[in-house]
Amino acid sequence: MNREPTKELPNKRSFEERVFARFDAFDVRFDSVDARFNTVDARFDTVDARLEKLEARSYDTKPIWERALAKIMELGLEMGDVKSKVGVIEGKVGSIENKVGVIEGKVGSIESKVGVIEGKVQLLETEIVIIKTDHKGIRNELVEIRREVKHGLKEKLDLITKFLLEDREDIRDAEERIRELESKIA
DSSP states (O other): OOOOGGGGOSOOSOHHHHHHHHHHHHHHHHHHHHHHHHHHHHHHHHHHHHHHHHHHHTOOOHHHHHHHHHHHHHHHHHHHHHHHHHHHHHHHHHHHHHHHHHHHHHHHHHHHHHHHHHHHHHHHHHHHHHHHHHHHHHHHHHHHHHHHHHHHHHHHHHHHHHHHHHHHHHHHHHHHHHHHHHHHHO
């Protein structure tokens, strides 16, 4: 661990040479800063010369301020007109707000009436559903009654047909006996 890392620097120049090189770099930088200050100094001289010229002419700003003041006064008058117009507009807006309030009241009344109508429609819809259900029940009952009537009529017709057939046979037998008796009598 006794090694000295400063001996192994890649730059083989001595410490003094490196320090002097840095001083030289500082000198170059200071020279450039001096040049820039000289440029700024020249600009200040130009500005000073222009200011002296203006002061020599005794540049008077009074007319400019008088014109500005006149414009400000004119704007004040215009603002008075604008304020009066805004007052009129506010009055009209108040009137419109009153009308809107009336309309809102009417809309509220209409909404309540619509609510009542919707309730009645709801009741009607419920009643229609009930009527439809009853209608289906009645229809089913009528179909059932129709079947029963049909079945009963069929049975009665079958019975009538049976009696007619039996009566027909009896009538044939009677007619045949009558013929036999007639033939015996004759």
